[in-house]
Amino acid sequence: MESLFFDIGLLVIIATILGYLAMVLRQPLLLAYVVGGMLLGPTGLWLWQQLATLGGRKLPAFSLIGNPEVIHTISVIGIVLLMFLVGLELDLKKVKQFGATIIGISLIQIVVTFLLAAGLGAVLGFSWVTNMYLAIGLVFSSTIVSVKYLSEHKDLSSLYGRIVVGVLLAQDLLAIFTLILIASIGATGTLSFLTLANVVIKLGWLLVLTIILAHYIFPLVFSVIARSQELLFLSGIALAFIFALMAENLHISLEIGAFLAGISLASLPYHAQLATRIKPLRDFFIVIFFVILGMNLDLSLLASVWWQTILVVLFVVLLKPIIVLAGMGLLGFKRRTAFMTGISLAHISEFSLIVLQLGKSVGQVDEVLISLLTVVMIVSIVFSSYLYTYRQQIYNALERLLRVFERQTFVHPLEVAGNISGKPEQHxxxxxxxxxxxxxxxxxxxxxxxxxxxxxxxxxxxxxxxxxxxxxxxxxxxxxxxxxxxxxxxxxxxxxxxxxxxxxxxxxxxxxxxxxxxxxxxxxxxxxxxxxxxxxxxxxxxxxxxxxxxxxxxxxxxxxxxxxxxxxxxxxxxxxxxxxxxxxxxxxx
CATH class of the missing domain: 3.40.50.720 (NAD(P)-binding Rossmann-like Domain)
Incomplete structure (x- = not known):
């Protein structure tokens, strides 16, 4: 217990000091948290050992954090609260109008990214199986990171913010099915469509439950609960955990469970008050998540795959946004909406590593690819934080070049034009x-x-x-x-x-x-x-x-x-x- 208290205390202190330094230097706070994790993990140990070697000394291996697995479990609470708040800010009635659009954009992004990533793997000299895992890993973007960017900059309610969240949820669903496929092939050597159908049924059941609760049960229950602000706060958190645990027990992502919990309360008049109370708690646990992410980075593993890592990073932060930009332009979205959506997805997901770890357990993936994707994930997340922070300046610089991605003869219906006519003056x-x-x-x-x-x-x-x-x-x-x-x-x-x-x-x-x-x-x-x-x-x-x-x-x-x-x-x-x-x-x- 004392060791765990020390671990959390040290983690928070390091994150606070580096966060303050990042704020003074006008750098993204996310970078400070990841660097803090690197200093507390294998990378920090490796750097200290290199410094000791220069001084003619040999430093024994040690670890500042004694319970990394427990800390990681605690950080998952931040993911649950984050996705709960995303659902809380999305009214189910408003989500319907984006359904077909999300499917179209997601299909373009997933298929094109997969094919180009597989081609990149061939250029890098990977085997056919390794290529498939690399392509799958590069398809997904981090829901946690994107939603954090959108929330911090108050962009969740924007058109591109809603599209990004929809695409991320589609990717999460694909990740779940991918995990099921790999597990099924690894266990039986064949593809089990029965297992896939089982998951679809479970997900459908959870969605129906969400709709029933949102329309018929929660309006009455929460009208009573809302009389106490403290009980409203606790009830919201409890509901997030209940849905997350149900989803996990059904072998569905806990992120999706927490998201559905938020949606079930989104149409209630108390959702704004509930979100305000939960956000500080979410922020604390999300900090822990990003520090843990930095702790997983081991720079000593880069020596053998450094040039492959650079190429894959460039693919993620440059080519992935262009794929989204071109796809949305084809569907009739304006270049600004498409650009902002693209850079919001310029990283890879923690789901990518989970898929690779499962592939390793069935003997299809080696440690080199996992190390490469771990580095790519962290570097792309840090790099994308700069892209998003300076997105407007980047867009202004590239605005004329981006016109090539915009259709002149058709505008997507979601690009609401407004109801003004003529050129107003003195208004x-x-x-x-x-x-x-x-x-x-x-x-x-x-x-x-x-x-x-x-x-x-x-x-x-x-x-x-x-x-x-x-x-x-x-x-x-x-x-x-x-x-x-x-x-x-x-x-x-x-x-x-x-x-x-x-x-x-x-x-x-x-x-x-x-x-x-x-x-x-x-x-x-x-x-x-x-x-x-x-x-x-x-x-x-x-x-x-x-x-x-x-x-x-x-x-x-x-x-x-x-x-x-x-x-x-x-x-x-x-x-x-x-x-x-x-x-x-x-x-x-």
Whole structure:
């Protein structure tokens, strides 16, 4: 018990120190957690031994973590909570409209990736059986990593966020069937279709149970449970574990079980409160998962397969996104949606290693391929974190080149166009309807009818269109969307979007042609606010201390053309922010 307490304590301390260092250096936190795991695992031991050798000493083998298997089991809790929250944020009624699209994109991605990966294996000189396992391993992307990226950047509700989650779930289902096939062949030497049919029946039963509970049982049960916030919190976690355990006992992935548990509660009015309470707990266990991932990396194994590893990494982080980009372009998606979906899948999954381990147990895979895929998984996850962090800058740089992937004669129905006509002028542009945007829109609509709303959530756009609110689907960082909005000829622009890069792109594009239009944006930290002011924002709202009502008040000054008051407020605010920055008060409370 004392050893386990020490292991968890050391792991959290190392992750915290490196996480702080990564934040100061503006690097992804995921990188810090993986590096922390490397220092605590075989790679750290190998590095210490190399340093000792340089000093003329020989360092005996040792391990800082005494219970890695137990720690890994604990980290699985993070996976369960992560997938539960993903399901919690997906309404079953909204998922239906993506069904055919998900199947189409998944088929293209899986088939093309498999064939090209098998070709890569042939180039690398692997045997036919090894090629098949390599191809299978490269097909899957990590659900945990992708969902973490989407959650952190608040992209789960976007069109590409929903598509990514759907494709990942399709991959997880394929992984389950793959494991069953390998186990069946290994045990009997033949393929058992009876075993496959058995799993399909079990999965169907679990899905039917989810629908029944979501529609007929949970609305009544949770209306009573919700009277106590503590009991609501415990009930949500308990349900996630119940479904995960049921799925595992049915030989189905526990991730899928936890996901279905979340879906069963997604349509209830308490789902947002439940998600808010569970997220901090999820974050803690997910940190442990990524540290354990780093501990599994042994750099000493790279010596014999280093050039093969480099080629496979390039395949995963470059070619996999291009496959998705081309496939979605063929189906009629716009290049930005396809690009964002592609880079969200630019890594391989922990399922890949599970498949290879099972292949090893039946005598079809050797240790070299497992070592290679382990390194590729960790390197691709770290590399993809940079791709996703700087996705908007990368997209802006490649935007013209990406036009080759976009069909000009057909646009997919999910790419909601909106309900505006003509080129508006002297209007108010509201970017983002969720959260504070709702309060701001009420104020705008009461003052003028000449306004437009832009949002990245297709369901929000459908809601606004149903209410006859002029709205358009799109990202404010996309120059073409700004052209369609007539942003450069607007009377004022108010952005309640919390993404720094999107707001910076908005300001940059508008200021290139219109230096005078008032721009009000949101920021989540003092540093972000000052950066937005430097970029040309007229006023920056920090939602930690003000809300939609304050933003609406600022809008009133713009509406009445009281810009002198706004500029005085801006100068005062910048002065206060710089003082806070000097005092080290990064976030305002």
């Amino acid at each position: 108010i542009v509201l970017c983002g309807y969720g959260g504070m945007g709702h309060d701001v829109l009420i104020n705008i609509a009461s003052a003028t009818k000449n306004y437009l709303v832009v949002d990245l959530d297709p369901n929000v756009i459908r809601l606004l269109m149903a209410k006859k609110v002029p709205a358009i689907y799109g990202d404010i960082a996309d120059e073409e969307i700004l052209e369609e909005l007539g942003a450069r000829k607007a009377k004022a622009i108010v952005s309640t979007v919390r993404n720094l890069f999107s707001n910076l792109a908005l300001i940059k594009h508008v200021r290139e042609e219109n230096k005078k239009v008032p721009i009000v944006v949101l920021a989540e930290s003092v540093a972000d606010a000052l950066e937005l002011y430097d970029a040309g924002a007229d006023y920056v709202v920090l939602p930690d201390i003000v809300g939609g009502a304050h933003t609406a008040m600022v809008f009133e000054d713009i509406q009445h053309e009281n810009l002198d008051k706004l500029f005085r407020l801006k100068r005062k605010e910048i002065g206060q922010l710089r003082i806070q920055q000097l005092l080290g008060q990064e976030r305002r409370r």
